[in-house]
Amino acid sequence: MSDDVFDEVGLVAKNLHASYGAVEVLRGLDFEVAQGKVSVILGANGAGKTTTLRAICNMCNSSGDVSLGGVDISRLGTAEIVRKGVAHVPQGRGTFPELSVTDNLLVGAYVRKDKEINDDVDRWFEIFPVLAERREQLAGSLSGGEQQMLAVSRALMSRPKLLLLDEPSLGLAPLIIEDLFTRFTNLNKETGLTMLVVEQNANLALDMADVGYVIESGEITLSGPADQLKSDPAVQEAYLGA
Amino acid sequence: MDYVLLLQRIFDALFNSAIYSSLALALVIIFRATGLLNFAQGEMATFSGYIAFVFLVGPQPRLKGGGLAGLIPGVPLSVPLAVMGAVVAGMAVGAATEKVLIRPLRNAPELSLVNVSIGLLLVINSLMAQWWGTGPRVFPALFPTGAGQNFDIFGARLRYSTIGVWALLFVVLICLIFLLKRTRIGLAFRAVSINQTNSELVGIPVGRILMYGWALAAGFGALAACISANSVLLEPSMMLRVLVYAFAAATLGGLDSPKGALVGGVIVGLSQTLIPAYVPFIGFELSVLPVLIAMTVVLLVRPAGLYGTKRIERV
Numbered sequence: 013m014s015d016d017v018f019d020e021v022g023l024v025a026k027n028l029h030a031s032y033g034a035v036e037v038l039r040g041l042d043f044e045v046a047q048g049k050v051s052v053i054l055g056a057n058g059a060g061k062t063t064t065l066r067a068i069c070n071m072c073n074s075s076g077d078v079s080l081g082g083v084d085i086s087r088l089g090t091a092e093i094v095r096k097g098v099a100h101v102p103q104g105r106g107t108f109p110e111l112s113v114t115d116n117l118l119v120g121a122y123v124r125k126d127k128e129i130n131d132d133v134d135r136w137f138e139i140f141p142v143l144a145e146r147r148e149q150l151a152g153s154l155s156g157g158e159q160q161m162l163a164v165s166r167a168l169m170s171r172p173k174l175l176l177l178d179e180p181s182l183g184l185a186p187l188i189i190e191d192l193f194t195r196f197t198n199l200n201k202e203t204g205l206t207m208l209v210v211e212q213n214a215n216l217a218l219d220m221a222d223v224g225y226v227i228e229s230g231e232i233t234l235s236g237p238a239d240q241l242k243s244d245p246a247v248q249e250a251y252l253g254a
Numbered sequence: 255m256d257y258v259l260l261l262q263r264i265f266d267a268l269f270n271s272a273i274y275s276s277l278a279l280a281l282v283i284i285f286r287a288t289g290l291l292n293f294a295q296g297e298m299a300t301f302s303g304y305i306a307f308v309f310l311v312g313p314q315p316r317l318k319g320g321g322l323a324g325l326i327p328g329v330p331l332s333v334p335l336a337v338m339g340a341v342v343a344g345m346a347v348g349a350a351t352e353k354v355l356i357r358p359l360r361n362a363p364e365l366s367l368v369n370v371s372i373g374l375l376l377v378i379n380s381l382m383a384q385w386w387g388t389g390p391r392v393f394p395a396l397f398p399t400g401a402g403q404n405f406d407i408f409g410a411r412l413r414y415s416t417i418g419v420w421a422l423l424f425v426v427l428i429c430l431i432f433l434l435k436r437t438r439i440g441l442a443f444r445a446v447s448i449n450q451t452n453s454e455l456v457g458i459p460v461g462r463i464l465m466y467g468w469a470l471a472a473g474f475g476a477l478a479a480c481i482s483a484n485s486v487l488l489e490p491s492m493m494l495r496v497l498v499y500a501f502a503a504a505t506l507g508g509l510d511s512p513k514g515a516l517v518g519g520v521i522v523g524l525s526q527t528l529i530p531a532y533v534p535f536i537g538f539e540l541s542v543l544p545v546l547i548a549m550t551v552v553l554l555v556r557p558a559g560l561y562g563t564k565r566i567e568r569v
Contacts, residue, residue: 123457
């Protein structure tokens with residue numbers, strides 16, 4: 013196996029800036045997610061984690077270069093970026109509360125025109141049997157954990173090249189979080205799905221990730237292989253409660 | 255009580271109900287797709303009614319657009335073709351309205367958009383008065399209405415036109431429900447009406463979907479105008495009163511439910527005719543009162559309307 017299999021380009025962001033009005037939230041971030049790998053961005057509330065994901069999808073006032081698989085996507089509209097293979101599970105999960113569980117999955121496949129959409133719906137129902145039980149229920153009636161499962165399945169229904177996860181652990185019970193992260197890890201290992209996760213829950217996130225970044229006030233202050241970050245004293249103090 | 259008269263009044267009311275239901279359907283479609291109440295819906299419909307009229311009579315001296323219509327082969331058209339032409343033209347006007355007037359304001363507060371739609375109501379109304387005059391025009395009936403063209407049911411007359419109009423509405427409603435529930439674009443309509451940001455995140459071109467929504471609603475409006483123009487006579491303000499009743503019908507049925515628009519139209523039509531007839535202190539001049547009472551009672555019991563979706567949020 014040659015080395016370049018591991019060096020295939022995934023997502024590359026260079027000099028990413030973003031602002032809300034006069035307030036600059038991102039001050040020139042450089043980061044990447046290698047093809048088939050998982051990167052995690054750690055940061056406290058207000059550090060700019062959510063904005064980073066929104067900037068990738070062109071959902072806020074941003075500048076800088078973002079490319080996916082070597083293709084520049086920084087000038088495209090949000091819907092176009094999704095078509096290029098980016099799936100985003102935003103804060104609030106991005107599901108449609110007044111649509112049924114099944115319709116939420118189908119709408120996730122909106123960019124696809126192939127014949128295998130219904131097979132994929134069935135596959136997600138196999139992976140998350142609890143969703144299958146509630147397939148005709150409105151998504152808004154699901155519990156937090158179930159909604160997060162639906163949100164991830166909804167995002168993956170587009171068969172993306174890159175999955176963006178915005179604090180998937182937010183508001184969930186510890187056992188459910190562990191279960192979710194195990195599933196994320198398996199997804200990455202089994203399907204080679206490239207993932208960029210922003211989290212405050214550093215322990216689980218770094219366990220799953222290959223590469224980690226720490227952002228503070230819109231700037232990257234630390235970066236490196238995930239296992240190195242995990243033993244870094246600054247990270248331990250700030251995020252791991254050591 | 256004279257039951258034949260009661261039955262006759264119900265049959266007569268059902269024709270008006272069809273008019274209210276069809277315009278209420280147009281309101282519901284826009285609300286479903288965009289979350290916006292379009293006060294100009296009635297005037298946009300009337301405009302399409304005039305287009306149908308121009309298609310029907312063809313080139314005539316001093317008829318605005320007549321010469322233009324004359325360039326289309328086959329004009330003057332038969333009634334069904336003229337109605338279809340008006341629906342298509344109405345859809346184009348609806349799409350253009352979204353693109354030119356509404357889309358540039360997409361980040362404005364919803365109330366501003368409602369105000370824009372009221373402004374549009376006035377502009378279209380004045381434009382029609384300038385182009386085609388304020389005098390009423392005779393518009394043909396879509397279905398036979400002459401003497402004796404009715405079924406006799408227990409001594410009351412149910413006109414063919416009432417049945418025809420309702421049959422047309424049912425066919426159109428079934429097509430609409432199929433579109434919303436069973437097609438990809440229908441799913442996109444529903445998603446966009448719930449959350450535009452999340453819709454973009456699944457790759458739905460939100461702007462284009464909103465434009466289709468406006469076109470579809472304007473098409474229904476055109477149909478509503480063609481249904482009503484025979485009985486109320488075609489004139490620029492013919493839909494103003496209808497719009498008030500259609501709003502009541504849509505609200506009563508649930509603003510996001512096509513089925514609710516139809517049922518709401520029936521309730522409005524019946525209460526408008528029957529209550530003044532049997533409640534002595536409410537005269538026909540006050541026929542709008544029972545409609546508003548019916549609407550208020552329904553909303554007190556079911557705030558989302560009869561068939562409206564309750565907004566749900568689990569915390």
